[in-house]
Amino acid sequence: MDRDMEAIRMNNNIEMNEEVKRKIDTFTSKKRREVMEALYPNHRIPHGELAKAIDSPAASLSNILLNFENFEYALIDSVSEGKRRYYYLTKLGREYVESCRRLEKSGEKGKIIRDALQMIQKAKESLNEFQALEDEWEIGLEDALIARIECRRVSENESQKAVDEFIKYAECALVTDYDNQIVNVLRLLQDNSILQIRFSRFIEKFDWFRPVLEVWENGIDALQMYELLNAAVSGSKDKGRSYAEMPEWDEEYNRLTEGIRYVAERADRTDTSMLYECFNRYLAGNQILSGFLAREVFTQYGEKKSYNYEGNVE
DSSP, X not given: OOOOHHHHHHHHTOOOOHHHHHHHHHHOOHHHHHHHHHHTTTOOEEHHHHHXXXXXXXXXXXXXXXXXXXXXXXXXXXXXXXXXXXXXXXXXXXXXXXXXXXXXXXXXXHHHHHHHHHHHHHHHHHHHHHXXXXXXXXXXXXXXXXXXXXXXXXXXXXXXXXXXXXXXXXXXXXXXXXXXXXXXXXXXXXXXXXXHHHHHHHHHHHHHHHHHHHHHHTTOOHHHHHHHHHHHHHTOHHHHHHHHTOGGGHHHHXXXXXXXXXXXXXSOTTOHHHHHHHHHHHTTTOHHHHHHHHHHHHHHHTTOSOBOTTSOBO
């Protein structure tokens, strides 16, 4: 993807005007925009990490990058360092992302509410599906929520899949618009106070992980996120904070650490699939982050007998 110096010089002189933005708008699909968001503003990410950041197979990313290379404007460039090639946004690429963000911010509140309400509707549909599958659905849902709160394995059948879908969509609504949607989420179970209490307990656990999902949705550098999660698993608090690059993340980092320890203490740490299953339910179905955490907990503590809340292994 390295371009000759004359092409780069010409690209750097292009002004972001309505005509240029219109052409780039036509070019940028959802995945292409995700690539640009992952690289914004000055991230340099190798091919494999970039593929993970946009939840795409490496081969698919290669095709996406080829499309960028063939586009008339240079939005992404790359540089080789040793055996690895790092991708980054050009000046024009950064200006385009910034222009999109400004436009979205002006209508952000309405968009967020619409997206969150769509997730609430999907959660409601999944709950209705569970009710249709279970004769005594209220008892069944309470048992299902307790099993997930206690990080126990559940049977793989249609009714339990419906519970997982219900939880996932409710979490997605809270990640998108927590303050405004928490009431709507709990209202789905308004006719049963016991179920509301159970689900509130689950949401309290989910809230440990919510900040991670929020920054992931905002396009945080994947490598930066993995370092943060690794630090939280190992208890290297100072290292974790430095990778978060946000001084206000002190409280969020502590909550994340508590959440990881909660799952590690209760789930079978010798079984990566069980760890993955538990983390996946607290991470709104994010397979990448759930898989990474499952592997890290298994690697560091899988063969140990005890994992206490001070971050020590006994």
